[in-house]
Each structure stands twice: as structure tokens, then as C-alpha cells.
Amino acid sequence: MTRTSARPAELTIRGIVLGAVITLLFTAANVYAGLKVGLTFATSIPAAVVSMALLRSFSDSTILENNIVQTIASAAGTLAAIVFVLPGLIMVGWWTGFPYWTTVAVCVTGGILGVMFSVPLRRALVTGSDLPYPEGVAAAEVLKVGSGVTGGAAENAQGLRLLVVGTIASAGFALLAKMRVVAEEAGRNFAVGSTATGWSTSWSMLLIGVGHLVGLSVGAAMFFGMLISWVVLVPWFASGGDLAAGVDALVGATFRGQVRFVGAGTIGVAAMWSLLRIVGPIVAGLRSALAASRARGAGDTLDITERDLPIGFVGAAVLLTLLPIAWLLWSFSTGGPVHEHPAAVIAGSLGYIIVAGVMIAAVCGYMAGLIGASNSPVSGVGILAVLGASLLLLAIFGQRTDAAGVNALVAYALFVTAIIFSIATISNDNLQDLKTGQLVGATPWKQQVALVLGVVFGSLAIPVVLDLLKNTLGFAGMPGAGPNALSAPQAALISSIARGVLGGDLDWNLIALGAGIGVAVIALDEALGRAGRMRLPPLAVGMGIYLPMGLTLLIPIGALIGHLYNRWAVRRPNAEFAERMGVLAATGLIVGESLFGVAFAGVLAWANRNNPTPPNDAPLAVMGEGFATAALWLAPVLFFALIALVYRWTRTAVTDTPPADGPEAPADDVATYR
Secondary structure, three states, X not given: OOOOOOOOOOOOHHHHHHHHHHHHHHHHHHHHHHHHHOOOOOXXXXXHHHHHXXXXXXXXXXXXXXXXXXXXXXXXXXXXXXXXXXXXXHHOOOOOOOOHHHHHHHHHHHHHHHHHHHOOHHHHHHHOOOOOOHHHHHHHHHHHHOOOOXXXXXXXXXXXXXXXXXXXXXXXXXXXHHOOOOOOEEEEEEEEOOEEEEEEEXXXXXXXXXXXXXXXXXXXXXXXXXXXXXXXXXHHHHOOOOHHHOHHHHHHHHHHHHHHHXXXXXXXXXXXXXXXXXXXXXXXXXXXXXXXXXXHHOOOOOOHHHOOOOHHHHHHHHHHHHHHHHHHHHHHOOOOHHXXXXXXXXXXXXXXXXXXXXXXXXXXXXHHHHHOHHHOOHHHHHHHHHHHHHHHHHHHHOOOOOHHHHHHHHHHHHHHHHHHHHHHHHHHHHHHHHHHHHHHOOOHHHHHHHHHHXXXXXXXXXXXXXXXXXXXXXXXXXXXXXXXOEOOHHHHHHHHHHHHHHHOOOOHHHHHXXXXXXXXXXXXXXXXXXXXXXXXXXXXXXXXXXXOHHHOOHHHHHHHHHHHHHHHHOOXXXXXXXXXXXXXXXXXXXXHHHHHHHHHHHHHHHHOOOOOOOOOOOOOOOOOHHHHHHHHHHHHHHHHHHHXXXXXXXXXXXXXXXXXXXXXXXXXXXXXXX
């Protein structure tokens, strides 16, 4: 019998605690970012860099321990995308806040199902496929560079510094904006003959960071979608409108009531196209996995790096998780029409969660391997999930006319979708992390345990942050929303679709127009691909149509800045390191503004603790209305000056750091629109 050497420490208490702490920070930032502009950012690389910088002081820290830290943090950061659904329950008036343990239970149960559903897919889509897993490979190489390779410590120290620099610059500008030293946004709506349109932007460094991470192709696609929205659709639908009532009112009503549903149609078609393209490879991969499982059952010995959670345990965990889900569905629907046919509805919902969950886990896992976890169309999956849930309820209850009954069914459809969405986000992240583990020699079952821990840690934090933001800033469209209200774009869209299907007032012509645009964009994207040109991802075009210009205009600019930086980086002797430092600086721009947004929500809560009338919406303001014009001109000057300084500092840091002797880590090409 061969004697094996002891393996390095992997799933440690120290690593779990550090992963939990990083989880709280990045989850709060991701919740805010998701509610503000409909995006979340990948946390694997930043978590790995922070982990290695902190654990470096311990002589017994290992690459496997650092891998567990980033696994926990990435799972929780990804789960924060649940904010794409849950705020819809506030918007439709079913919830007035986020019940803590109910919200935790939705996130935990859906997240655990996401982990369990993706366990059998590891062999099919990770070890048994040639999918590139760009983010998983990048995270693995970052861990390798920081684990004993010459220059690794210096590189990670520089990376941590740049993350902090980006964070300080972004948070600092956001602070000046809340002090009203600089303007937060700029824009103008205007008449064009008998119609109207407009332009707007928000001076948000978060958007610049997002643009860098999504890259030039996605940035260009969003810009194209924005042109379709504001140059074509808004003027078309607003033509002949009541200009006398005000240009702002006409443009706002046109965009919210018509254009965004066109965008929903485009997003839905783009998502379905993405899903249809990968059904064949997933089926083939699952057949291969089953064949490998039968071979192992015949007596083959598994290497430790191939040991998943036992399939019996996975099955038992899925069945046990269905029990609290059934109770959640029963409890949530008490007093509503669901209790007219409780057995049929709840049994049908559980069946839908299982079937849709398994399919979505496979689809999202494959998409993560193909283009990265953060670039997968999880928003599109949410749209399809809420359509399925709404149509299931429509089949059982028919078209109801009573407003209370429709509202209860809309809320129930959103609740079911929230569980499925948790499955989608975690399975999307799970296989990416398992790819990282495969490349660094990790034990799969320990990573799967770490993923469950990340789900729990993130779930405990999400409702606290959601309630804080809801009670202070509010969500656009909810009763009493103030000027600082967060747009929560995906939640608004998903809840509107559920209400439209169940209430019978969805304008299917707008959806059909969007679907037609989606088909045209898909054809254009495929033609560009065959011609070897830069592609226009259809989902990004749909997001460009749907999102307000104020939340998208700077993303293409950030993409251009990132593109120019990467053109410089590839000419460096340590090119991959240079690109990775750009990614970390851009991530800092996202983290800084996001964390400041959460902190500002706390300041608002304190400033309004005695319920003043009117509410204090600007507790940090030091400049009055008389300074508004100067602030409007000062904002872009200071904004782009700080951006230039961050990137100059990044280039200097790259130049001053000698290349590592070991393998370079690919840059984390993190496209964050889901």
C-alpha cells in the first residue's frame, strides 16, 4: 500500500472566520450595487488578494486555505444578486419590510439547492470538459502566484494597495457628492418637434469600474442599446404626447411605461437564445458524468481531488430542503388565493422549483464555464423563471379581476422566483470555484461545504442591508420613495412582468417589439462573430435599452478606459499582472462607492431617527442651493481627474513591480451585467 504524505490545511476555522468577514463587506457592497444599477461584481479575485495579504503573517497558511476563503466570499457575494427579485415584494406592496428569518430562509434554502444541484455537474462540466472557466482559472493563478513564487508577495501587496486606492477615490468622490460640493448627476430632457427625448448621467465611479470589467464588447453593446432606447424608441413613443404637461413628465412616463417593456422583450429573447445554445453540450456532459459514476461504482479508487459530497447525501439534502421550502410557501401565502387550492399550488411550486432549478443549475454552470460566472445572463434566467411561475398560477387560477387576489398571486410568483434565483446565482458561482479548486489541488467536498457556509453567511447579512437601504433610501416606485431612492431595475422589471401576466394588463405588443429587436441583434451578433469582428452580446443590448441612461452612459466610457489601459498592459513584460492590477483598481472603484452607499444609508437612518418633517434627505450637505451651478461644472472635472490619478497610480505600481518568476495569472475579465 502506498503511503501518502499529509495534505496541507484546507478547511480551517481561521479561513472560515476570514471568509465570513470578507463576506460581510462584499455582500453589503454587492447588495447596494445591485439595487442601484442592476449589477454585482465578482468577489473571487479581490477576496483571494485580501486573504493572501492577511494570512501571509501566518507561517502555516496554505494555498488551499486561501482557496477556501475566496470560495466562501465568492458564494456570498454572488448570492447578493437575490436583490434582483426580493425588493419586488416591497414594490408590489406585499411586504413593508424584509422579515429577517423569512428572507434568510429563502436565501439559505435556494442557495443550498444551488450547491447540491451542481455537485453532480462537476465531473460533466469541470473535469470532463474543455470549458475555459476564465474567472476560475484567473483565481487559481492568482492563488499560485501568491503562494511562494518569487515576486508573489510583492504582487499581492501591490494588488491590495490598488484595491484600497480605488476604494478611497470612489468613496471620497461619493462623499463630496453627498456634501453637495460636486453634483451627483447631470442631464436634460428636451423637445424635438412634436416629440421629446433626453440625456442623463450620474457621476458614479462605480460605473467606470463596471465598464472596465465588462470590457469593450459589452460596453459597446450597452451603448448600442442606449441609442436604440433614447434615439429611436423614446422619441417614437413620445410623438404626439402632451408636451404642455412638461417634457420631463412625458419622457419619464414614456420610458417607464413603454420602453422598459421593449427592453424586457429583448432581454428575454437574448436569455432564451443563450439557454438553447447550450442544451446539447449539457446533456452530453451529464451522460459522460453518469458513465464515470458507474465506473467508480465498479471499484475504481477516487483521488482525493475527485471526491465530491456523496450523491446519497446530496439527494437527502435536496429532499430535506424541500420541507422548509414547502413551509415557507404555505406561510407566505396564508390568507391569499393560494390557500383555495393549497395542495395543487404548493406541490406544483415544489415541482417547478426542482425541475427549473436543475435545468438552471446546469445552464448557469455551463455559462460560467463558457464566459465566466459574472457574465452569465442570470437576470434573463430570472425573467424566464418569473414567467414560468406566473403562467403556472395563471393555469390554476385563470385570469382574476380582483386587485387583492392578483396582488397576492404576483407576490407568490415573486417568492417562488426568489428561491429559484438563489439556485441560479449559487450554481453559477459553484462550478467556477470548483474549477479554481481543481487547478490548485483542492478537495471538492470541502469546497462544497465552504460554499454552503458562504450561503449561510451571506444570507444572514442580506436582509439587514436590504432593510437598512429600504428604510433610508427606498426603492424607486415604492410608496414614500425619496430623491435618493435606489432604482432596483431588475426587481422592478420582474415584478412588472408578473403583474402583467397575472393581471392581464401586460402589453404583449411591447414585449413582441422587444423580442423582434432581440432576434435582429442576435442575427447581427452572429454575423459579427462569423466575420471575426467585435461582437455585440444581445443581453447587454437589452440591458442598454432597459436601464435608464443615467445608469449606463458611463459604462461604455469605463469600457473604453479599460480597453486603453489593457492595450498598455499587454505591452508590459509582466502583462498578465498588469491587467490584473487594472482589474483590482476597477474593483476598488466599485467597492468604494458601494460601501459608502451602505454607510450613507446608516447616516440617513440616524439623521431621521426622530421622523422629522420633511425628512432630511441630505444630512451631509455643506453647500447650499446657490452652489449648485458650480457643483455641476466641478463634478466632471474632479471626477475624471480622480479617474486619471487612479489609473496613473496603477501604471506606476505595475512599472515598479518586477515580474514574478512563476506563471502569470490571467486577468479576471469580469463582465458584471447579469
